[in-house]
Amino acid sequence: MSLLWLRVAVLLYGIASLAVLPAALYDRPRWRHIAVPATIAAILFHFVSFAEMLNAAHHMLPVDTHETQALLALLLALAFLLVYWRYKTVSLGVFILPVVVLLTLVPAFRPSHETLQLAHSNWIFLHIALLLAGYACLILSLLASLLYLIQERRLKSRSQATSRIKLPPLETIDQIALNTLLIGLPCMTAGLLIGSAVAAVTVGPAFFLDPKVLLSFAMWIAYVGMIHIRRISGLRGRRAVYLSTFVFFVVVTVWAANSLSAVHRFSSL
Amino acid sequence: MSQNLILLGVNHTTAPIEVRERLAIAPGRLADATRTLLHQPGVREGLILSTCNRVELVTLQEREPTAKADLLRFLDEYFSVPAATIQPHLYEFREREAVRHLFRVASSLDSMVVGEPQILGQVKESYPVAREVGAVAGTLDALLQRAFTVAKRVRTETQIGSNSVSIASVAVDLARKIFGSLQGKTVLLVGAGKMSELAARHLIQHGATSILVSNRTQARAEKLAAEFLHASVTTTVIPYEDLYEQAARADIVITSTGAPQKLFSRSHGQHFLQRRRNRPMFFIDIAVPRDVDPGMNEVEGCFVYDIDDLQQVAQANLADRSREAQSAENIITEEVARYQQRLQSRDAVPAILALQQTAEQVREAELARTLAKLASTGLTPAQQTAIEALTRSLTAKLLHPQLIALRKSAAAPEEE
Numbered sequence: 001m002s003l004l005w006l007r008v009a010v011l012l013y014g015i016a017s018l019a020v021l022p023a024a025l026y027d028r029p030r031w032r033h034i035a036v037p038a039t040i041a042a043i044l045f046h047f048v049s050f051a052e053m054l055n056a057a058h059h060m061l062p063v064d065t066h067e068t069q070a071l072l073a074l075l076l077a078l079a080f081l082l083v084y085w086r087y088k089t090v091s092l093g094v095f096i097l098p099v100v101v102l103l104t105l106v107p108a109f110r111p112s113h114e115t116l117q118l119a120h121s122n123w124i125f126l127h128i129a130l131l132l133a134g135y136a137c138l139i140l141s142l143l144a145s146l147l148y149l150i151q152e153r154r155l156k157s158r159s160q161a162t163s164r165i166k167l168p169p170l171e172t173i174d175q176i177a178l179n180t181l182l183i184g185l186p187c188m189t190a191g192l193l194i195g196s197a198v199a200a201v202t203v204g205p206a207f208f209l210d211p212k213v214l215l216s217f218a219m220w221i222a223y224v225g226m227i228h229i230r231r232i233s234g235l236r237g238r239r240a241v242y243l244s245t246f247v248f249f250v251v252v253t254v255w256a257a258n259s260l261s262a263v264h265r266f267s268s269l
Numbered sequence: 270m271s272q273n274l275i276l277l278g279v280n281h282t283t284a285p286i287e288v289r290e291r292l293a294i295a296p297g298r299l300a301d302a303t304r305t306l307l308h309q310p311g312v313r314e315g316l317i318l319s320t321c322n323r324v325e326l327v328t329l330q331e332r333e334p335t336a337k338a339d340l341l342r343f344l345d346e347y348f349s350v351p352a353a354t355i356q357p358h359l360y361e362f363r364e365r366e367a368v369r370h371l372f373r374v375a376s377s378l379d380s381m382v383v384g385e386p387q388i389l390g391q392v393k394e395s396y397p398v399a400r401e402v403g404a405v406a407g408t409l410d411a412l413l414q415r416a417f418t419v420a421k422r423v424r425t426e427t428q429i430g431s432n433s434v435s436i437a438s439v440a441v442d443l444a445r446k447i448f449g450s451l452q453g454k455t456v457l458l459v460g461a462g463k464m465s466e467l468a469a470r471h472l473i474q475h476g477a478t479s480i481l482v483s484n485r486t487q488a489r490a491e492k493l494a495a496e497f498l499h500a501s502v503t504t505t506v507i508p509y510e511d512l513y514e515q516a517a518r519a520d521i522v523i524t525s526t527g528a529p530q531k532l533f534s535r536s537h538g539q540h541f542l543q544r545r546r547n548r549p550m551f552f553i554d555i556a557v558p559r560d561v562d563p564g565m566n567e568v569e570g571c572f573v574y575d576i577d578d579l580q581q582v583a584q585a586n587l588a589d590r591s592r593e594a595q596s597a598e599n600i601i602t603e604e605v606a607r608y609q610q611r612l613q614s615r616d617a618v619p620a621i622l623a624l625q626q627t628a629e630q631v632r633e634a635e636l637a638r639t640l641a642k643l644a645s646t647g648l649t650p651a652q653q654t655a656i657e658a659l660t661r662s663l664t665a666k667l668l669h670p671q672l673i674a675l676r677k678s679a680a681a682p683e684e685e
Contacts, residue, residue: 027431156566156572168449169447169449232546234545234547235547236547236570
């Protein structure tokens with residue numbers, strides 16, 4: 001049943017992804033009235049599916065790549081709604097919603113047969129959820145930086161005069177990019193601290209020599225560094241995109257480093 | 270249609286300013302003019318719309334054949350403008366076309382700058398004046414309310430008023446695309462000029478709170494700064510020699526000097542951005558020859574628009590409005606048809622009532638006659654009630670198709 005709800009959610013995310021194009025790019029409010037409710041409905045179905053998925057598997061945390069992907073997608077969709085609520089813009093949905101569709105597509109139609117070998121604990125759930133929230137903020141920030149670049153180019157080339165595409169003001173996009181990072185930092189920091197504390201208790205000091213763990217701390221330093229640079233120098237535009245992209249690749253590397261890790265490894269059931 | 274709706278007027282396309290200004294009514298005199306209009310023979314309801322671009326009389330008339338002559342006499346007597354002077358410039362719309370014209374005017378499709386928002390406000394200002402003097406009641410009231418709804422629908426469903434078409438408002442629009450809200454933003458005026466002053470005023474209206482003024486002649490800078498003395502705006506005069514030192518304080522720089530060489534170069538832009546920690550700067554260069562090096566636009570965070578760029582944006586927006594005007598015309602056509610339909614349905618009500626009343630009178634008379642004839646047979650009360658019920662039922666069944674046909678014909682669109 002959880003797969004059915006997830007498929008419904010994918011369908012609704014797909015509708016929202018299409019509706020957000022005229023809503024964001026051509027400033028058509030009617031389409032916004034489709035995109036936003038479709039996203040809310042999709043999130044509800046997604047949440048139900050996720051809860052049922054965990055309940056059926058008798059665990060409280062996402063234990064395979066598909067479940068983790070589904071949770072990341074859920075957090076991204078929530079982040080999109082939060083940005084809409086705070087800044088009254090759906091423009092970021094042009095990028096975020098298709099990413100959410102792609103992330104949920106595989107778990108919805110090709111269920112996974114692998115699992116993560118770790119203890120079933122609420123602390124681990126918190127560790128994963130917080131880190132995924134940190135990743136979602138980073139992705140959102142990267143997409144906002146890209147949007148900034150697009151809007152900056154349009155304003156410089158005067159093409160906005162002839163184009164009917166509407167994008168949010170530069171300052172608003174910049175605020176979204178920076179504020180999402182500022183929200184993501186405590187999530188990522190708490191996620192890493194909780195993971196480290198649990199690992200110190202269950203695995204012992206050897207955990208801290210794990211390549212994925214070391215990379216995770218490097219990722220945190222890169223994340224903090226990026227915020228520092230952005231705040232101190234007011235970095236925006238092209239250079240902000242470069243910096244966000246660099247940190248994003250560090251995150252992807254950490255994500256992909258499961259095969260190197262003794263404690264984060266997925267194995268076939 | 271049972272009412273005689275007649276709209277007479279002149280506007281910017283039919284009459285030169287010399288004629289329009291003779292007919293213009295100051296807001297203070299509008300109530301008196303409307304009252305006088307209402308006292309004209311045959312006028313049941315009336316409204317006067319007087320703006321700088323048009324003077325229109327919207328009236329509901331009882332004496333249809335002489336209506337135009339009556340209105341011309343009113344114009345002649347009230348404004349002392351002979352009918353012969355006005356007549357060549359006058360347009361006249363009746364019934365359906367008058368409704369269409371009123372909807373187009375309220376929706377700003379008949380304006381000099383299509384899509385400008387002021388006209389709806391002006392119609393809305395005339396409406397309470399006319400109501401107050403009792404010139405607008407039933408039919409005209411409903412028509413005006415409908416016109417407001419149509420205008421709102423046009424603005425919501427089309428992009429007719431979304432893009433600015435004047436240089437000053439284009440500058441504000443661009444500034445908002447960069448900064449979002451202009452609340453608390455600082456504007457630097459370099460040089461003096463009517464257009465730059467106008468742009469600055471627009472920026473203040475939209476939230477800019479600080480004005481810096483710099484001019485080669487200190488006295489002129491001070492004079493210009495004095496023009497902006499306003500409770501919510503801080504005005505500062507910057508000595509010309511400190512211009513480069515102070516310019517980075519401004520979010521928006523408007524230049525309009527007569528300097529033969531460029532005032533701001535690309536390197537100035539880089540320097541300003543560095544000092545502003547990359548916060549964007551918007552340069553509006555109204556000067557000819559230009560004050561700002563176009564190369565500064567390549568500096569990340571600097572946005573430079575010269576007078577040609579602004580004009581180009583304004584023209585593109587105007588073309589956009591013309592495209593949207595077509596969609597707006599479709600809405601108007603749809604709304605005129607809907608309004609007519611409602612009016613016709615309303616017109617059918619008296620006919621339906623009259624038919625029902627006649628049928629009831631016939632039924633009662635025939636029933637009384639029959640009961641009198643049968644009185645000798647000693648009808649029981651139950652039998653009398655049954656006969657009465659029979660007559661009621663027969664009348665209702667015979668009338669039903671006629672009433673349906675009447676309602677349908679009233680609701681059907683009027684043939685052109």
